[in-house]
Amino acid sequence: xxxxxxxxxxxxxxxxxxxxxxxxxxxxxxxxxxxxxxxxxxxxxxxxxxxxxxxxxxxxxxxxxxxxxxxxxxxxxxxxxxxxxxxxxxxxxxxxxxxxxxxxxxxxxxxxxxxxxxxxxxxxxxxxxxxxxxxxxxxxxxxxxxxxxxxxxxxxxxxxxxxxxxxxxxxxxxxxxxxxxxxxxxxxxxxxxxxxxxxxxxxxxxxxxxxxxxxxxxxxxxxxxxxxxxxxxxxxxxxxxxxxxxxxxxxxxxxxxxxxxxxxxxxxxxxxxxxxxxxxxxxxxxxxxxxxxxxxxxxxxxxxxxxxxxxxxxxxxxxxxxxxxxxxxxxxxxxxxxxxxxxxxxxxxxxxxxxxxxxxxxxxxxxx
Amino acid sequence: xxxxxxxxxxxxxxxxxxxxxxxxxxxxxxxxxxxxxxxxxxxxxxxxxxxxxxxxxxxxxxxxxxxxxxxxxxxxxxxxxxxxxxxxxxxxxxxxxxxxxxxxxxxxxxxxxxxxxxxxxxxxxxxxxxxxxxxxxxxxxxxxxxxxxxxxxxxxxxxxxxxxxxxxxxxxxxxxxxxxxxxxxxxxxxxxxxxxxxxxxxxxxxxxxxxxxxxxxxxxxxxxxxxxxxxxxxxxxxxxxxxxxxxxxxxxxxxxxxxxxxxxxxxxxxxxxxxxxxxxxxxxxxxxxxxxxxxxxxxxxxxxxxxxxxxxxxxxxxxxxxxxxxxxxxxxxxxxxxxxxxxxxxxxxxxxxxxxxxxxxxxxxxxxxxxxxxxxxxxxxxxxxxxxxxxxxxxxxxxxxxxxxxxxxxxxxxxxxxxxxxxxxxxxxxxxxxxxxxxxxxxxxxxxxxxxxxxxxxxxxxxxxxxxxxxxxxxxxxxxxxxxxxxxxxxxxxxxxx
Numbered sequence: 001x002x003x004x005x006x007x008x009x010x011x012x013x014x015x016x017x018x019x020x021x022x023x024x025x026x027x028x029x030x031x032x033x034x035x036x037x038x039x040x041x042x043x044x045x046x047x048x049x050x051x052x053x054x055x056x057x058x059x060x061x062x063x064x065x066x067x068x069x070x071x072x073x074x075x076x077x078x079x080x081x082x083x084x085x086x087x088x089x090x091x092x093x094x095x096x097x098x099x100x101x102x103x104x105x106x107x108x109x110x111x112x113x114x115x116x117x118x119x120x121x122x123x124x125x126x127x128x129x130x131x132x133x134x135x136x137x138x139x140x141x142x143x144x145x146x147x148x149x150x151x152x153x154x155x156x157x158x159x160x161x162x163x164x165x166x167x168x169x170x171x172x173x174x175x176x177x178x179x180x181x182x183x184x185x186x187x188x189x190x191x192x193x194x195x196x197x198x199x200x201x202x203x204x205x206x207x208x209x210x211x212x213x214x215x216x217x218x219x220x221x222x223x224x225x226x227x228x229x230x231x232x233x234x235x236x237x238x239x240x241x242x243x244x245x246x247x248x249x250x251x252x253x254x255x256x257x258x259x260x261x262x263x264x265x266x267x268x269x270x271x272x273x274x275x276x277x278x279x280x281x282x283x284x285x286x287x288x289x290x291x292x293x294x295x296x297x298x299x300x301x302x303x304x305x306x307x308x309x310x311x312x313x314x315x316x317x318x319x320x321x322x323x324x325x326x327x328x329x330x331x332x333x334x335x336x337x338x339x340x341x342x343x344x345x346x347x348x349x350x351x352x353x354x355x356x357x358x359x360x361x362x363x364x365x366x367x368x
Numbered sequence: 369x370x371x372x373x374x375x376x377x378x379x380x381x382x383x384x385x386x387x388x389x390x391x392x393x394x395x396x397x398x399x400x401x402x403x404x405x406x407x408x409x410x411x412x413x414x415x416x417x418x419x420x421x422x423x424x425x426x427x428x429x430x431x432x433x434x435x436x437x438x439x440x441x442x443x444x445x446x447x448x449x450x451x452x453x454x455x456x457x458x459x460x461x462x463x464x465x466x467x468x469x470x471x472x473x474x475x476x477x478x479x480x481x482x483x484x485x486x487x488x489x490x491x492x493x494x495x496x497x498x499x500x501x502x503x504x505x506x507x508x509x510x511x512x513x514x515x516x517x518x519x520x521x522x523x524x525x526x527x528x529x530x531x532x533x534x535x536x537x538x539x540x541x542x543x544x545x546x547x548x549x550x551x552x553x554x555x556x557x558x559x560x561x562x563x564x565x566x567x568x569x570x571x572x573x574x575x576x577x578x579x580x581x582x583x584x585x586x587x588x589x590x591x592x593x594x595x596x597x598x599x600x601x602x603x604x605x606x607x608x609x610x611x612x613x614x615x616x617x618x619x620x621x622x623x624x625x626x627x628x629x630x631x632x633x634x635x636x637x638x639x640x641x642x643x644x645x646x647x648x649x650x651x652x653x654x655x656x657x658x659x660x661x662x663x664x665x666x667x668x669x670x671x672x673x674x675x676x677x678x679x680x681x682x683x684x685x686x687x688x689x690x691x692x693x694x695x696x697x698x699x700x701x702x703x704x705x706x707x708x709x710x711x712x713x714x715x716x717x718x719x720x721x722x723x724x725x726x727x728x729x730x731x732x733x734x735x736x737x738x739x740x741x742x743x744x745x746x747x748x749x750x751x752x753x754x755x756x757x758x759x760x761x762x763x764x765x766x767x768x769x770x771x772x773x774x775x776x777x778x779x780x781x782x783x784x785x786x787x788x789x790x791x792x793x794x795x796x797x798x799x800x801x802x803x804x805x806x807x808x809x810x811x812x813x814x815x816x817x818x819x820x821x822x823x824x825x826x827x828x829x830x831x832x833x834x835x836x837x838x839x840x841x842x843x844x845x846x847x848x849x850x851x852x853x854x855x856x857x858x859x860x861x862x863x864x865x866x
Contacts, residue, residue, distance in 0.1 A: 059459055071845075075509040078402070079495050086491045090450075094459040103410045103466035105836055112465045139648045140666075145655040181646065202510055258515060258754035264522040266529025289502035290495070298506025298513045299530075300520040 028087075035082035039211040039286065040223070041233050050218045060217065061116050061124040063097035065155060067148040068141050068175045068184055069130025072203040073166040074100050080206040081290040093125075093213060110144070117158050125213065126159035128152065131168040131175040132190040135183030152191050161195040161222060162187060163212055167305060170198040170229075177311035188229060197222055198229040202305035207286050208234040228308055230280070239276035239302045242284040245269065263299060273318035274301030281306040370772025371783040371795075372516045374590045376764060381752040382588060384518035386742045387504050389584050389596075390539070391511060393735050394500040397546050399777040400681070400728040401554055405483075405490040408721070408840045411833055412561050413475060413483040416468040419455065421481035423448055429478050433560055436552040438489065447485040467833045474564040483561070486553050497546040500539050500735075504531075518754030525746050536743045543735035550732045558725040559706055562718060569709055572717030572838035574820035575676045578602040578683035579803070581613060581782065583775035584734070591615075591773050596734065597696075597727075599773070600687040601672065605715050607690040613672075615771050618782060618798060621669040621809040624660070626650065634810045636671060639784035639796035640769055665807035669815065670798045678816040679779030679803040680842060682723040686714065695733070699726045717820070720841040761790040776800055778843040801845040817842060 033047040040046075066074070078085050078101075089095045095102075097113040104112060116124050130148075133140035138147030156162040164187050167173035175184035188196050199208050212231060215223045223231040240246065248254070249268040256262060256271065268274070279302050287294040295302055304314035373380065423445040430439040454460075467473075475483070498508045504521055505511025513520040524530035582599030585592050593599050600610040619636035622629055628647040629637060637643065649663050658664040671677070688696040689711075703722055704711060713719055745751075758764060768787045775781065779800030786794040806815025817839060826832045 061459075072509045078406075078491070079498065079508065081495060084492060084495065086488055089461055090454060094461045096459075096461055096464060098462060101406055102462045103415070104464070106832075107830075108465040108467070115464075136648060137652060139650065139653060140646075142653050142655075145651075145653055147653045150654065257756055258518065258520055258759075259522060259752055264524040264527050264530045264751065266527070288507035289499050292499045292502040293506050295506045295512045297529075298504075298520060299522045300506060300512050300515075303512070 028083075032083040032087065036211055036214045039082070039207050039233070040215055046218075050214060059092065059094040060213070061120045062093045062095050062127060062213075063113055063116050063124060063155060063159075064095065064099075064127045064129065065097075065151065066099055067128070067130030067132055067143075067152070067169070068182070069166070069168055071100055071129070073129040074098070076203040076206045077165075077209070079289055080210060082207055083210065088210065092210070113155070117155055121158050122160060124159050125216075126156045126162040127209070128156065128162060128164050128169040128187050129166055131172045131184035132187060133175070133182035133184045134190065135181075140182035140184075149190055152187055156187060156191050156194050156196070159194070161197065161216075162191075163209065164188070164196060164198045164200075164229075165204040165209060167200040167202050167310070170200040171308050173202065174311055176309065195222070196229060197225060197231060199234065200230065200306040200308075201281065201283075205234075205281075205283070205286055205288065208282070226280075230306075234282045234286075235280040235306065237280065237282070239279045239281055239283055239296075242282070243276055243296060244284060245296060258299075269296060269299075269301040271320055272301050273316065273320055275304035275307075275310075275314045275317075275321060276302040277321060278314070279304035279307050279310075369514050369516055370591065370774060371770045371785040372772075372787075373770070374772055375768040375770025375785055375787055376516075376758045377590070378517050378755055378758050379588050379590065380518050380755055381750075383523055383742065383745055383750065383753050384755075385585055385588050386738050386745070387519050387521060387753070388514075389738045390735065390742070391501050391504050392583065393731050393738065394497060394542070394546065396731045396777050397550060397728050397735070398494050398498045398501075400724050401490055401550065402494050403724065403777075403843050404554060404558065404721070405487045407843070409483060409487060409561075410463075410466060411837045411840055412473070412565060413487075414468055414470070414473040414480050415451070415463055415466065415484055416455070417473065417475070417477045418448065418481035418484045419452055419477075421448065421477035423481070426478040426481045429560075430482050434552045434556040436556075438485070444481055444485060447488065448481055451484060467831045470831055470833055471827050472833050475561065479560060479564070483557060486557055489553065490549070493545070493549050497542050497549075500542045500546075503535060503538065515754055517756060517759060518752075521753065523742075523746060523751045523753060531742070531746075533743075533746075536739060536746075539739045540736060543732070543739060546735065547732040550728050555725055555729055558722065559703065562707055562722060565718060566707060566709065566713075568718040568721075568837065569713035569716045571824055571834075572720070572820040572841060573605075573715045574678050574816040575814070576603075576605045576715065577672075577675050577677045578686045579613070579672055579677040579679050579780050580684045580687040581773035581775055581780045583684070591771070597684050597775065598688055598691040598693060600691055601677070602683070602686050602690060603675070605712075607686065607711065610687060610690045613773075615773070615782065615784075617673045619671055619674070620796075620798065620802075621671065622663075623669070623810040624663050624807040625665050625668045626663050627668065636674070636809070639771070639782070639798055640786060640794070642784065642794065642796035644796070660808070665805075667802045667805055667807055668798075669806040669809045670803050671809060671813075674809075674811075676806060676809070676813050676815050676819070677780075677803055678842075679800050680720070680724075681727045681777070681779075682714065682720045683779065684775060685723040685726055695730050696726065699730055717838045717841045724843070764790055778845060779803060799845075804842045805844060817844075 030047060030051060033050040034044055036050050037044055037046040080088055083092065096116045102109060132148045132152055134149065138149045141148040143151060164170045168175055169187050171186040172184040175182060197212055199212065211233065212223060223233055225231055226235060245266060245268045249270055253262060253267040254271040255267050255269050283294050303317050304310040307314055424441045426444040427439055427441040501508045501511060505513050522530035525532045579601050580599060582593065582595035582597060584596035586594045586596060599613050601613055603611060616638060619638050620642065621636045623633050626646060626648045628645050629643055650658055685696055685700060689700050703726060766789060770785055772783045780803060781800060782798045784796045785792060804816045808814055820838050821835060824834050824838055826834050
């Protein structure tokens with residue numbers, strides 16, 4: 001008897017598919033396309049469309065620039081699992097410039113960059129990691145004697161479009177946190193008029209980078225973006241909406257102390273300062289490192305790392321969010337909370353049912 | 369974290385210490401392998417030459433140095449075919465414009481093919497083994513489970529939402545895979561490559577002073593000196609004596625850095641009194657040159673007791689070796705004997721590359737030990753992960769100050785904090801990149817990169833791969849510019865290193 005298994009996708013060792021000039025196994029290739037359809041929130045049947053689109057095209061040229069950054073997004077890129085980094089750089093894209101992992105340095109590296117900018121003008125994809133400082137003529141980030149702004153204008157200005165990876169290139173990230181001493185901004189603000197996608201996060205989740213590129217290759221356009229240039233497929237919902245601990249929130253089961261019974265049982269981290277209700281990111285569904293974990297699974301609240309200027313607006317990390325609007329069961333919870341609020345000072349930081357069934361300590365943990 | 373815990377007098381629970389050791393340990397192992405294969409190997413390995421290799425001879429070579437399973441003729445033929453299709457496809461991507469064919473590349477074609485195969489294997493391996501850090505730290509990079517006072521990852525053998533026996537099993541499996549690759553692939557490759565580049569034991573020596581804060585605490589005291597990799601200082605390449613480390617002797621100059629100090633730029637300041645006030649005096653961009661007689665760097669110049677120090681795996685291994693660390697001594701002696709060189713060879717570019725491999729192996733061996741410690745605590749019912757006594761700022765003194773010592777994979781990392789009225793008053797980080805990449809100080813003493821490059825032979829100034837070998841051997845955290853000047857001071861070429 002033959003059982004249907006993962007291997008039934010395999011048509012034998014000779015079944016190879018050509019991608020550009022390369023060959024990969026049909027099984028691996030279809031797995032990748034199916035995963036991409038999932039990340040893009042498309043029906044699985046779209047895997048075929050994605051596969052067809054990739055097979056037809058020459059690998060798109062990609063250049064990766066680093067400015068005020070920590071290379072965390074580059075590291076994140078190396079952790080890609082769907083597809084893997086070697087599949088990405090050998091099969092999906094032609095990554096011609098990336099300071100950290102490319103073979104050449106100096107003049108030869110510059111040649112790689114300029115070859116793409118000149119020969120593939122208007123056709124290549126620019127990926128930018130890191131913020132661009134505008135203060136004092138841009139002296140706070142110079143590469144080879146040129147300012148980050150000067151380089152971004154030339155490279156992003158001549159690209160088909162730009163993908164900003166990580167919160168720093170989206171809106172300045174940690175470099176732009178108050179008081180923003182170097183005048184750091186994101187690429188969209190520094191180089192007005194370009195077409196760009198923001199993939200924030202600290203770092204970005206690499207599965208969303210790949211999905212954006214595949215979306216472009218498959219449909220010939222960019223995914224639909226929100227007002228902050230983030231794709232809906234990755235940032236269309238809050239962390240709270242898809243959180244695995246949502247049921248505990250609705251039931252008013254909250255962690256009170258690190259390591260307490262509720263913490264060990266995976267209860268809601270709202271009272272420990274979780275910013276999930278105001279953070280838009282697909283962290284809970286895509287997760288990290290091949291879906292090994294994500295912050296809430298690790299027992300720590302969300303810090304809204306993919307939200308605009310989170311260091312200034314989602315702080316302190318361990319301070320509880322003010323009243324979170326809810327629906328369904330929470331509207332009841334909220335009313336209970338609202339009733340209690342009248343009896344407490346200033347009506348701040350009220351949620352409700354958790355407070356109703358389990359008296360909180362006098363002070364907010366984490367201190368404000 | 370440690371600086372804040374030190375300032376507030378917080379002792380962390382034993383489980384937090386173990387989890388931190390595991391997060392740091394797997395990072396050492398993964399990061400060092402990535403450095404060797406993906407950030408440094410192409411300075412020694414000519415990828416294009418691998419096309420000329422005989423897969424059967426490559427297989428014989430691989431089997432002669434290791435019993436790693438991927439070693440058949442057909443395996444290497446497959447890698448070569450993949451490489452060939454890639455090169456002939458005309459889109460060379462990351463490998464375009466490399467220094468392929470340069471006379472400084474010494475490996476036979478077969479060794480190059482073996483290295484290319486392992487370059488690709490290591491890319492897959494690193495993604496898998498770092499899952500141990502993702503489990504304990506919630507994600508990688510940028511782990512998110514650190515708390516002042518402990519960790520946020522819960523432990524409970526009877527919960528599906530906490531570290532349990534399944535997590536122990538998962539970590540054991542990952543630790544096994546991590547160790548196997550290091551022992552059977554990385555170390556044999558390192559020795560094979562090094563045997564063709566022994567002349568690099570005579571280049572890139574640097575300042576000759578080596579600092580280690582010590583890493584992997586054995587107890588829970590704040591900044592304990594009881595660490596598995598010992599704390600200490602080696603001065604003037606003298607392995608007969610290990611000097612103690614006193615944090616009050618760490619200072620930073622800004623004489624040649626684009627900052628200014630309130631009492632003048634000639635005097636160094638301890639980080640508790642540290643100031644970070646920008647003062648850019650360099651040329652208006654775009655520019656070609658920086659004048660090194662003036663201020664020329666965004667890095668401050670850290671000094672210990674007024675001396676420039678090298679930090680990183682070589683420093684840690686030298687301090688451990690000289691301190692009598694048995695396992696480190698065994699592995700160092702084995703490597704020296706295999707290569708037929710003496711301990712003096714350690715003070716070099718090759719020594720730096722070798723020490724990184726040695727540290728990877730001995731650290732990979734420790735991962736199961738720490739995992740067992742965690743399991744043992746779980747068994748005893750010790751589930752504590754956080755000390756919350758000082759979690760609420762109202763419990764803090766009006767003023768406090770502290771420091772924290774840590775060894776990141778690329779070297780000594782110190783944080784100094786001053787707290788006043790529940791807020792940070794001053795926070796200074798003295799990081800590995802500033803120790804090694806330090807500009808000159810008020811006495812015009814050079815830092816390790818600058819000193820190490822003196823005397824480096826460069827066969828072709830237009831393709832100075834030799835410079836990359838020494839700078840990359842430090843595992844630099846940034847792009848830096850090296851200008852190659854001829855004896856008359858005219859610039860021949862300029863390279864950027866990342």
